[in-house]
Amino acid sequence: MMKLGEMRSIAIPAWRAFRVKRLDVLGCTARCETDAGSDVDPVVKFEELGEQAAARFFGLLHHLEDHLQCRLDLLTSTGVRNPSRAHTDHAGGCAGV
Secondary structure: OOHHHHHHHHHHHHHOOOOOEEEEEHHHHOOOOOOOOOOOEEEEOOOOOOOOHHHHHHHHHHHHHHHHOEOOOOHHHOOOOOEEEEEOOOOOHHHHO
8 A cells, every 4th residue: 555655646637637735634644554455544625626626636536546547436515524634744753635
């Protein structure tokens, strides 16, 4: 399984391309407890929604799946209540993508 630092190098260009404001991870990835069968559960908050919201969501989903090469359950920040998650803006360690 890819480490969080490697995921960060894939996620950062996607932030710009899909106008992502914040990208966090939940579950075993956030706790650094992944193995070969683990999936990734990112939570995305876009800069703004609009007519292209679905295209940006699915574009980001496919981009991350293609580059991470693992199962991915992309969620939106409005679809998750009070999660325990790792923030991508955190510097280093297991705390962020």
